[in-house]
Amino acid sequence: MRFLMLEAYYGGSHKAFMDGLCRHLPHTTEIKTLPARHWKWRMRSAALLFIKETERMEAYDGIVATNMMSVADFKALAGPMCPPVLLYFHENQFDYPPSPRSHVDYQPAMTDLTSAMAADVVAFNSASHSHRFFQSADAFFRRFPKPDLLWVLDTIREKSVVLYPGCDFTGLTPAGDKSYALPRCIVWNHRWEHDKNPSDFFFALEEVRKKNVNFKLMLLGARHARVPDSFSRAMETFREHIICSDYPEDKTDYFRFLSRAHICISTAWQENFGIAVAEAMAAGCLPLLPSRLSYPELLPPEFHSSCLYKDTSGLISQLEWFASCPEEEFRKYQDLRSWVLRFDWKERIVPFNKALEDMVHAKKGTLGSGR
Incomplete structure (x- = not known):
């Protein structure tokens, strides 16, 4: 045809x-x-x-x-x-x-x-x-x-x-010996726009930092000439945590950065599927997602209670645990990678x-x- x-x-x-x-x-x-x-x-x-x-x-x-x-x-x-x-x-x-x-x-x-x-x-x-x-x-x-x-x-x-x-997951196969040792890297790989609600993301990071939880931060994702003010403030607030703030035009470079991350967070008000989250999961990231929109469809039901949050306080408490728990506990979630490959x-x-x-x-x- x-x-x-x-x-x-x-x-x-x-x-x-x-x-x-x-x-x-x-x-x-x-x-x-x-x-x-x-x-x-x-x-x-x-x-x-x-x-x-x-x-x-x-x-x-x-x-x-x-x-x-x-x-x-x-x-x-x-x-x-x-x-x-x-x-x-x-x-x-x-x-x-x-x-x-x-x-x-x-x-x-x-x-x-x-x-x-x-x-x-x-x-x-x-x-x-x-x-x-x-x-x-x-x-x-x-x-x-x-x-x-x-x-x-x-x-x-x-x-x-x-x-x-x-989704095209080519190049996102993480090495079998990928380390999840502390401090863990949190990634934002969504568009830098208001509908992705970055304010709640940075608020949660600040609250976790107040609890003396150390972390690294990558700010990926496409951006336009105008970006929400919260990103400008975050560049200063979290300058000691940020290891990358870029959106590589080359997808190979983007996947290389993504494969170094450990935790992917979304705070979006608008999302109809979630390719960025699917890519992060395929790269071995553990997702923390709001229990709304399309996000429950990206996860098997048995992971909903641990990877979906209902409000900002739930996001903060779960992020604190994911960013500080022992590596063997973190690795229990790695079956998510095989699950998300169904979207290839x-x-x-x-x-x-x-x-x-x-x-x-x-x-x-x-x-x-x-x-």
């Missing part, structure tokens, strides 16, 4: 996902992309830009697009020759927390809804994300004046699936391939029946 891959925000996790999917699908793929900037403009204009570059719709058996493009616009412009579309939700615009400098804008959320209505298959990157999408959209529609629009969600739900993204692309490509092939066959079956 031949698939057209459309990514209107080709950067970060969006880029990693689309590149990985193209590399592992056992079909021919042709990818069209736009730079990862001006996301609202991308959502509104990407269909126009992509349709201009696509000459023969009948050359493709199917399309994969992410929610940074209006699928409704694209299919309307493509006309009756448009092949079936799988729409992949990395995030949705209903529950994405606005930055302190922005206001709530429901236009992108409506684009998400019309895209989902127009798509043939709607895929979410976690069960938690799917649940929050429908919950938030339901609350949104209930604010509308009559007539009732809740039927839209029933239509979308009927064609929705959960497809975890694949070699495993995840199987359900992706089935979903795409089923979508194409269903479309051809409908056309063949004359409906």
